[in-house]
Amino acid sequence: MVCLLSQKNDTKLVSEALKVLGKDNFALIIHGSSFPSVDGEDTGFGTFNSTAGHSLIDYASGIFNALQLGPAGKTKSSDSSPYTGTIFSGNPLFIDLKQLTDKKWNCILSEETFNKVVENNPKQNTGRTCYSYIFNAQTEALKEAWENFKNGKKLKKDFESFKKENAFWLDNDSLYEALSIENGNDYWYIWNNETDKRLLNPKTADEKKSFAKRIEDIKTKYEDEIEFYKFCQFVLEKQNEETKKYALKKGIKMIADRQVAFSDRDAWAYQSLFLEGWFLGCPPDYFSKDGQAWGFPVMDPEKMYKKDGSLGEGGILMKNLFKKMFKENPGGVRIDHIVGLIDPWVYKAGKKPMCEDGAGRLYSSPEHPELKKYAIATEADLDLTLEADKEKRVKTLSDKQIELYGRLIEKIVIGAAKECGLDKNAIVCEDLGTLTNPVDAVMKKYELQGMRLTQFVLPDKPEHPYRCKNITENVWNMVGTHDNNPIEKWAESMINTHEGYLHAKNLVEDLFADAENKDDIIVRMTTDKEFLKFVKLVEIFASKARNVQIFFTDFFQINETYNTPGTSGDQNWSLRLPNNYKDMDAIDLQAILKQAILSRGKEFADKHSKLIAKL
Numbered sequence: 272m273v274c275l276l277s278q279k280n281d282t283k284l285v286s287e288a289l290k291v292l293g294k295d296n297f298a299l300i301i302h303g304s305s306f307p308s309v310d311g312e313d314t315g316f317g318t319f320n321s322t323a324g325h326s327l328i329d330y331a332s333g334i335f336n337a338l339q340l341g342p343a344g345k346t347k348s349s350d351s352s353p354y355t356g357t358i359f360s361g362n363p364l365f366i367d368l369k370q371l372t373d374k375k376w377n378c379i380l381s382e383e384t385f386n387k388v389v390e391n392n393p394k395q396n397t398g399r400t401c402y403s404y405i406f407n408a409q410t411e412a413l414k415e416a417w418e419n420f421k422n423g424k425k426l427k428k429d430f431e432s433f434k435k436e437n438a439f440w441l442d443n444d445s446l447y448e449a450l451s452i453e454n455g456n457d458y459w460y461i462w463n464n465e466t467d468k469r470l471l472n473p474k475t476a477d478e479k480k481s482f483a484k485r486i487e488d489i490k491t492k493y494e495d496e497i498e499f500y501k502f503c504q505f506v507l508e509k510q511n512e513e514t515k516k517y518a519l520k521k522g523i524k525m526i527a528d529r530q531v532a533f534s535d536r537d538a539w540a541y542q543s544l545f546l547e548g549w550f551l552g553c554p555p556d557y558f559s560k561d562g563q564a565w566g567f568p569v570m571d572p573e574k575m576y577k578k579d580g581s582l583g584e585g586g587i588l589m590k591n592l593f594k595k596m597f598k599e600n601p602g603g604v605r606i607d608h609i610v611g612l613i614d615p616w617v618y619k620a621g622k623k624p625m626c627e628d629g630a631g632r633l634y635s636s637p638e639h640p641e642l643k644k645y646a647i648a649t650e651a652d653l654d655l656t657l658e659a660d661k662e663k664r665v666k667t668l669s670d671k672q673i674e675l676y677g678r679l680i681e682k683i684v685i686g687a688a689k690e691c692g693l694d695k696n697a698i699v700c701e702d703l704g705t706l707t708n709p710v711d712a713v714m715k716k717y718e719l720q721g722m723r724l725t726q727f728v729l730p731d732k733p734e735h736p737y738r739c740k741n742i743t744e745n746v747w748n749m750v751g752t753h754d755n756n757p758i759e760k761w762a763e764s765m766i767n768t769h770e771g772y773l774h775a776k777n778l779v780e781d782l783f784a785d786a787e788n789k790d791d792i793i794v795r796m797t798t799d800k801e802f803l804k805f806v807k808l809v810e811i812f813a814s815k816a817r818n819v820q821i822f823f824t825d826f827f828q829i830n831e832t833y834n835t836p837g838t839s840g841d842q843n844w845s846l847r848l849p850n851n852y853k854d855m856d857a858i859d860l861q862a863i864l865k866q867a868i869l870s871r872g873k874e875f876a877d878k879h880s881k882l883i884a885k886l
Contacts, residue, residue: 273848280860282333284885288864289812291879292871293744296818298526299331299826300752302341302353303365304400305608305833306850312369315405317393317526317847320367320510325517330853332521334860337602339699339820342530345444347457351402351844354530354607358537358592359440359666363503367510380421384412385862398849410623416506417499419658426509433505439591443540445500446486449493459539472543511599511741511764522601529593531611532567542584545573549617551677552624554660556704558836562616569617569633572645576678586683593687603697604688610702614709616660617642630661634676635709647675648709675698683761685717691838695719699747703727723748725810726761730773739781739810748816750807750825753833757824760803760832778806782813782870782879805866807859812867823848827855859886861886 282534289297306317318324319340331338344356358363371380388408396399408784420426434441447459450470455464462468466485467589473479515525519580529549538545543569553563572584582590596604618630631639636659637646648665652672657664672679688697693717702714702721714721720784723746728737735741742748751757765771775796779789786792796803811819824833827848834843849855864885869876876883 274601280334280857284882285334285864287882288861288868291882292864292867293815293817294812296747297335298337298339298747298818298820299823300337300339300715300749300820301823301848302343302753302833302844303343303362303651304351304353304844305823305847306872307850307852308396308852310396312389313392313395313850314368314388314409315394315401316364316409318365318367319518320365320514321369321851322367324514326366327848328514328518328523329850330522332523333833337520337524337526339483339526339605340528342607344534345532345536348406351400353528353844355532355534355585356530357444358594359437359517360504360536361507361511361617363855364405364505365511366409366413366503366507367411368409368416370510371506373411376416377419377423379413379416381415384415386413390510396850398847400845400847402845411515413503413506414499414757417502420502422569422737430502430505434490434501437504441504441596442500444504444536445497446470446489447536447539448490448500452493452496453489458535461852464735468539471540475669488710496811502614508812510560515600515602523823526603526605527596528605528607529596531606531608532565534810538568541585541588543572544570544574544588546567546617548620550620550624551611551615552618552630554616554624554626554630554705562618562630563837564618571617572633580678582682586679589679590687591681593684594690597688597691597693597697601691601693601697603693603699605699605701606684607701609700609714609719610705610707613676613686613713614707616705619837626659635659635665635707647661647672660705662705662707663858668709668712673709673712673716676709679716679717680719681714701752703752711788717755718745718882721744721746722752722813723816724751724756725749725750725807726753726755728777730770730776730777733777737816738777741838742816742819743813744815747818747820748811748814749820749822751822752809753822754836755822757822757828757830758804758807759825759828759830762800762807763778765803766800768797771803771860782809782866805863808863811869813870825858827852827857829855 274546302318303319306319306320306327309323334761342353342359344358345352345360345362346356368380368385370376372378372385372557389536391396391408392401392406394816425567454464454467459468466482472485473482490564511534511833518525541578549569551567551569552565555562570585574583576586577583600721614635616624616634617629617633618624618628624630631642633642633645634647636642637648638649652665652667654664654666684698685695688694698719700714700719700721702710703724723737723742725737729735775793778796779792783789783792796806824831831846833846865883868883
């Protein structure tokens with residue numbers, strides 16, 4: 272039986288159906304910038320701190336129990352990608368300017384200035400961010416707020432406490448801001464002043480002394496700019512805290528996103544901890560035949576741990592980062608590209624991330640002339656008939672080796688979560704794409720929650736881990752993420768194709784085992800885009816996975832791509848949920864959940880016949 276009902280989603284019925292299907296978590300994936308606005312408040316960038324942000328939390332409550340956010344770090348003027356943001360500082364663009372016009376903030380921003388920011392937004396109410404505009408307009412508005420804040424008394428004690436508690440990262444990040452002004456841009460690699468490039472990384476006693484003098488001079492010269500930077504971080508934290516408390520009251524937990532990258536600001540501040548001459552990237556894959564040259568610095572293994580196995584300076588930095596994230600986000604943290612923490616692919620500066628250009632896995636290249644000193648795997652562990660980028664190249668691993676591959680996970684990530692009163696279920700591991708044997712072994716050893724992306728199943732491989740019948744309980748299941756086409760585009764590409772037929776055949780085997788008209792269902796899936804899309808959504812709920820995520824474009828049936836990896840341009844990272852989302856034709860979740868229950872077989876369906884009738 273196949274049902275395609277058209278009705279509003281009843282939150283009580285949805286909640287009951289999710290429970291029956293064994294789902295612990297149902298999360299809406301939406302990055303901060305993609306939050307909608309309300310009419311008259313569209314500044315050009317979304318934020319969950321806004322009136323519209325709180326309204327979306329209200330909307331999600333009862334259907335979802337979590338919002339999976341994107342990275343929240345400060346981005347640079349020339350790049351809106353949240354995955355290149357800072358590791359400690361938050362993005363001031365997520366400050367809701369409207370709140371600063373209220374009495375609780377002592378009206379430190381005038382209504383006139385706020386209205387001007389909104390009126391001058393060239394993409395107002397278009398469902399798109401306007402990054403270059405708001406990057407500058409937000410700064411100017413916050414400067415006005417800063418001047419008024421300085422002249423008032425409200426929240427001054429809170430501000431001083433905030434600066435003291437966060438000095439370990441705030442002082443460095445604000446100093447970088449001052450140096451960016453001094454050098455005319457926020458990209459330190461092209462600063463003319465060579466001393467400023469290494470200001471926190473002196474090599475000699477004389478340099479240490481002269482650099483300290485330079486730091487004091489900069490702090491004196493740009494005292495107000497440094498305090499302004501800290502003020503923005505303070506305002507953002509206050510607003511974030513209020514929103515997350517509001518969300519928890521509504522039954523919504525926020526899941527943060529820790530990108531694998533370090534921003535330019537972080538690379539400058541902690542450059543002594545990075546491996547000189549090497550960058551983190553991806554080998555040739557689905558998205559790029561030459562590999563993805565991310566240009567992200569790589570933590571030096573010799574700075575991560577001491578010889579006795581305890582944390583070194585780099586390890587302490589990483590643990591402080593995760594402790595901050597877990598403390599601020601008790602709902603959990605998604606770790607982007609978990610491979611980069613366990614078995615990272617590194618390449619030489621100035622080269623492509625390809626084997627022939629000297630690239631390799633940092634801990635799995637015992638035969639590499641430069642990387643062998645960091646190797647955990649031995650040459651005897653390798654299948655040398657396979658190239659360095661192949662998943663199965665490391666063929667054997669001892670328990671001790673698995674512990675070494677997983678020590679960052681155990682000592683830093685899990686350790687930080689425990690110190691914040693959380694367990695491993697607060698960790699969501701993005702393990703999509705190339706999953707090497709060492710990564711797989713570490714995931715299993717520590718029972719970490721990975722991801723299964725059904726859009727990427729290989730239909731000609733019966734045992735593929737993304738196929739419904741193979742999906743296990745301890746994972747997050749989804750049809751796509753921020754890096755994929757919406758499910759509608761995927762379905763369009765499958766219609767009347769051999770690959771589409773293979774997908775349909777598998778879906779019928781997995782979801783319609785009791786159906787008498789299997790051939791008819793296959794034909795319909797290969798010719799009817801809407802039906803194929805419907806069944807793919809059923810699949811993620813019918814699987815054994817205890818956790819489900821859905822990207823906002825798929826839930827609200829927006830047929831646009833949020834980001835295309837390996838490309839650049841204004842279209843990436845700019846899509847927002849339209850202001851009128853409540854009037855949009857969201858997916859019929861009741862129909863999908865009803866079919867998911869039916870897909871579990873007659874015995875399961877009969878057991879829940881009353882719920883099926885209500886759905």
